[in-house]
Amino acid sequence: xxxxxxxxxxxxxxxxxxxxxxxxxxxxxxxxxxxxxxxxxxxxxxxxxxxxxxxxxxxxxxxxxxxxxxxxxxxxxxxxxxxxxxxxxxxxxxxxxxxxxxxxxxxxxxxxxxxxxxxxxxxxxxxxxxxxxxxxxxxxxxxxxxxxxxxxxxxxxxxxxxxxxxxxxxxxxxxxxxxxxxxxxxxx
Amino acid sequence: xxxxxxxxxxxxxxxxxxxxxxxxxxxxxxxxxxxxxxxxxxxxxxxxxxxxxxxxxxxxxxxxxxxxxxxxxxxxxxxxxxxxxxxxxxxxxxxxxxxxxxxxxxxxxxxxxxxxxxxxxxxxxxxxxxxxxxxxxxxxxxxxxxxxxxxxxxxxxxxxxxxxxxxxxxxxxxxxxxxxxxxxxxxxxxxxxxxxxxxxxxxxxxxxxxxxxxxxxxxxxxxxxxxxxxxxxxxxxxxxxxxxxxxxxxxxxxxxxxxxxx
Numbered sequence: 001x002x003x004x005x006x007x008x009x010x011x012x013x014x015x016x017x018x019x020x021x022x023x024x025x026x027x028x029x030x031x032x033x034x035x036x037x038x039x040x041x042x043x044x045x046x047x048x049x050x051x052x053x054x055x056x057x058x059x060x061x062x063x064x065x066x067x068x069x070x071x072x073x074x075x076x077x078x079x080x081x082x083x084x085x086x087x088x089x090x091x092x093x094x095x096x097x098x099x100x101x102x103x104x105x106x107x108x109x110x111x112x113x114x115x116x117x118x119x120x121x122x123x124x125x126x127x128x129x130x131x132x133x134x135x136x137x138x139x140x141x142x143x144x145x146x147x148x149x150x151x152x153x154x155x156x157x158x159x160x161x162x163x164x165x166x167x168x169x170x171x172x173x174x175x176x177x178x179x180x181x182x183x184x185x186x187x188x
Numbered sequence: 189x190x191x192x193x194x195x196x197x198x199x200x201x202x203x204x205x206x207x208x209x210x211x212x213x214x215x216x217x218x219x220x221x222x223x224x225x226x227x228x229x230x231x232x233x234x235x236x237x238x239x240x241x242x243x244x245x246x247x248x249x250x251x252x253x254x255x256x257x258x259x260x261x262x263x264x265x266x267x268x269x270x271x272x273x274x275x276x277x278x279x280x281x282x283x284x285x286x287x288x289x290x291x292x293x294x295x296x297x298x299x300x301x302x303x304x305x306x307x308x309x310x311x312x313x314x315x316x317x318x319x320x321x322x323x324x325x326x327x328x329x330x331x332x333x334x335x336x337x338x339x340x341x342x343x344x345x346x347x348x349x350x351x352x353x354x355x356x357x358x359x360x361x362x363x364x365x366x367x368x369x370x371x372x373x374x375x376x377x378x379x380x381x382x383x384x385x386x387x388x389x390x391x392x393x394x395x396x397x398x399x400x401x402x403x404x405x406x407x408x409x410x411x412x413x414x415x416x417x418x419x420x421x422x423x424x425x426x427x428x429x430x431x432x433x434x435x436x437x438x439x440x441x442x443x444x445x446x447x448x449x450x
Contacts, residue, residue, distance in 0.1 A: 021269065028264060032257050040256075041248035051347060054253050058260050058345050065264040069272040076235045083242035091210040130247035148211035149244050155206040156213065167202070174205030177237040186239035 013078035014071070021068035028065055035079060036061060039086040046090035046152040056093050060086045091152040133183035141176035144169055204230060208237035263345060339417050343367045343374050356380060356429060357445040364427065366450060372419040373450070375427070377405070380413060383431055390432040391416055392440055395425040404436050405429075425450045 013034055019027035039060050044053040064082055071081050134142055140162065147158045155173060159166040200223040206212045207220050224231050343349060346367035353363045360380035366373035375391060383389065391402040405413040418427070429446035430437075 021272070023269060025261065025264065028261070032252075032260070035246075036252050036257065037249040038246040040252050041250040042245035044250060045248050050253070054256060055345065055347060057252075058256060058263070059342065061260045062263055062267060062341065062345065065260075065269065066267055067270050069270055075231075076238055077242070079246065080235075080238045080242040083245040084238050087241065087245060088210050124247075126243065127247045130243055145209070145244070148206065148209040149241060150248065153211060154213050155211045158211065170202045170206055172205075173209065173211065174202055174237075177205045177208055177240050180244075181236055181240035184240055184243050186236070186243060 013082075014073050017064070017068050017071045017078050017081075020065060021071070031064065031082075032061065035082050038079075039082060042083060042086050042150075043090040045150045046087070047094055052093065053090075056089050057086075060089050063089075087149070094152050129184060133180050136183055137176050137179060138172075140164065140168070141172045141179070144172045145176045145180070148173060200227075201230065204233050204237060208234055208241055259345075267341075339372070339419070340374050340415055343370055343372045343417065346370050352448070354446065354448055357443075362429065362446050362448070364448065366421070368421075370419070371421045372417060373421060373427070374415045374417050375402075376415045377413050377429075380405075386434050387431050388434045388436070389413065389445075390430055390436055390440070391418065392428040392430065393418060393421065393425050394428050394440075395422050397422070399439060401436060401438070404432075404434070421450060 013031065016027040016030050016034075020031060036057075040053065040057045043056045043060065044050065047053045047056060060082075063085055071078060075081075134145070137145070143162055144155075144158055147153045147161060148155065153161070155169045156166055158173075159169040162169065200220055203212060203216060203220050207217065212220065224234065344365055346369055348369050349365050349367045352366070353361055356362050356377060358381045360377055362375065362377045364373050364375050377389075380389060389405040391405060393400050393402060402416060402418045405416060427446070427448045427450055428440060428444045430440040430442045430444060432441060
C-alpha cells in the first residue's frame with residue numbers, strides 16, 4: 001500500500017503546482033504567497049541589484065506558471081523545484097551580464113558572506129535550523145557553500161578566493177551539502 | 189593519458205555538490221548532465237542535495253517588492269502554459285491546431301496591459317504569438333520559436349518596456365514593445381495588406397552605422413504577423429518595414445511602409 005501524502009493535494013505546494021498546471025490562477029496566488037519571498041530572497045542574494053533581482057524574480061515566477069506541468073513530484077519537492085529554477089536563473093544572469101575579469105576583481109575583495117545569513121535571521125524556525133546546520137560545518141565547507149550558493153560563484157572562483165585547490169573545493173561542496181541535508185532532515 | 193571509466197565517474201561524482209549549487213561553469217554542467225542521464229544513483233543524490241540547497245534559499249526569504257505579484261499575475265493571464273510532457277506528440281501530428289502548444293511563452297507587464305488601449309494590443313500580441321509561428325510547422329521553426337519566445341518574454345517583462353503603435357502605409361497597424369535596457373524590441377503587426385506569394389514584408393533597423401535586416405515577417409494568419417524580436421538596438425536607430433521578394437533583400441529596395449524613430 002502506498003503511504004498517504006502528508007497533506008491532500010491542493011493544500012500543499014506540490015498540489016498547488018498541479019492545480020497551476022491546469023491554469024488555476026487562485027493556486028498560483030497561493031504559490032506566490034508561499035514561495036515568492038524565498039524566490040526573491042535568493043535571487044537578490046546572488047544578483048544584489050534590486051531592479052535586476054525584481055526582473056529575474058518575475059521571470060522565475062512566470063516560468064513556474066508556464067512550466068508547472070513539467071513538475072514531477074517523484075523527483076523532489078515543489079520547493080526544491082522552484083528554488084532550483086530561481087537559483088539557476090539568478091546565477092545565469094550574473095554570469096552572462098558580468099564580464100569575467102570584472103568579476104574576478106570583485107572576488108578578490110569579496111567578504112565571506114557567512115554572516116549575511118546569520119545576521120539577517122529573524123526568529124523563524126526554518127532559519128534557525130539552517131543557521132544551526134551551517135554552523136555544524138567546517139569553515140571551508142561553510143565558506144564553499146555560502147560563496148557558491150549565496151554569491152553565485154563557480155567552484156573555480158571559490159577555490160581562488162579561499163586559496164585552496166579546485167579539487168578540494170569540489171569535494172568540500174559535496175560533503176557540505178550531504179551534511180546539511182542530513183542535519184536539516186530533508187533526505188528522501 | 190586516457191582516463192578510465194571509473195576515474196571519470198569518480199570525477200563526475202565529486203561535481204555533485206557544485207552542480208546542485210549551480211557552481212559549475214557551462215562546459216562542466218553539460219558534461220555532468222550527460223553523466224547524470226546514465227547514473228540513477230547520482231540523479232537521486234542531486235535530488236536530495238537540492239532539498240538542502242532549497243532550504244538555504246528559503247532561509248534568505250525577503251518580502252516581495254510592491255506590485256511584483258500584480259505584474260506577474262497579469263502576465264500569467266496572457267501566458268500560454270506548456271502541456272505535460274507525456275502529451276507531446278510527433279511533430280507531424282503537432283501541426284495545425286496543436287502546434288500552438290509547443291511554445292507560447294508570452295508575458296505582458298500588468299502596467300502595460302492596463303494602460304489605455306494597451307489591453308487590446310496585448311491581446312493582439314498574445315494571439316499573434318500563438319498563431320504567428322504555428323503556420324511554420326517545421327520542428328526547427330518550433331524550436332526557434334521556443335527560444336525566441338523566451339527572449340520575447342524577457343523584453344515584455346522588462347521594467348522599462350514601453351509600447352508604441354503606428355500606422356503602416358498601405359494599411360495595417362504596427363505595434364512595438366521596446367525595452368531600452370535590453371536594447372531590444374518586439375514587433376508585431378495586424379491588418380497588413382496581403383502580398384502575393386512571391387513577396388513578403390521585411391523588417392529593418394536603419395542607424396548611423398548602416399542598415400541591417402531583422403528578417404522577414406513570418407506569414408501571418410488571422411491578419412496578424414509576428415512577433416519578431418529585434419535586438420542590439422542602438423541610439424538613433426529607425427525601425428523600417430518594406431515589401432521585398434519573398435526570400436528577402438540585402439537592402440531595402442522599395443518605399444518604406446513604416447519608419448519609426450526608436
